[in-house]
Amino acid sequence: MGIIRTDKWLEDEFDRPLKICEKLLPVFKGQSASKVYNQLIDFGMYRASRRTEEIFNAMKDNMVWQEVEGIFQEYKKKWGGPDIPIYIFPIGQSRSFFFRQEDKVKGGVSYPDKMFLFLSDSVPSKELEALFVHEYHHICRLNKQTKRLDDYTLLDSIIIEGLAEYSVLIHCGKDYLADWCKMYSEAELDNLWEKFLQGNLDIKKSEKKHDDLLYGSGKIPRLLGYAVGFKIVEDYYRNYEYSTKLSFTQPAKKYLITEQNYTKNGRKK
16 A cells, blocks of 8 residues: 555546545545545645645655655554555645644644645655654554554543654654644643643543543643643653554553652652
């Protein structure tokens, strides 16, 4: 599998993204093209416009599909990861949950059996690798866990995000961490953890409150679950040796050991 040549799809149907999404129905069984499109828009997929068409043409000139294929083959071998299809599209330029207007450069979403990357015409190679590492770490962990996706809790979700971004730190360096890793101070995260998350870790993925706490909503700060997840994982690996293989299999609750010690004894300085 690997890279699906969505550049060919875009050449034929750029102005009709719903027709493109019809090609995705075999991997979104039971869903309509419009439902798939709306789902992908939330994570950054383009809407047809002159600007997004310019992005697409620049992506072709920059041979983005070939570059991602090379990154995929490298990490599939390095991590012993699954051979999944990867779909690449231009990133949308209107405001969405994950991006402010001025910094919509890259985005992605992963499922146990597929990955989607949404890219601009100005993503440096190392940032592209960082995005891929984050998303592919998700896929590797999802495929190594015994828990069904429907049974995932808020704790599972914040830890999977923290682990994926910690993997970026390990493989790409701190300069390529997502902005949400530095969005809040350590003291703010401690307070927000206690105020919003600590008592809600067993909320199921299917419940609305899960997404409110993970992504932020209303009085809940933006991307709170992501930021706290990275901090928990970072705290854990200050005390324990990092292993990529173990990061795919270790239960989410294991990562709370350090946080629980801090709660009892006060945070180390």
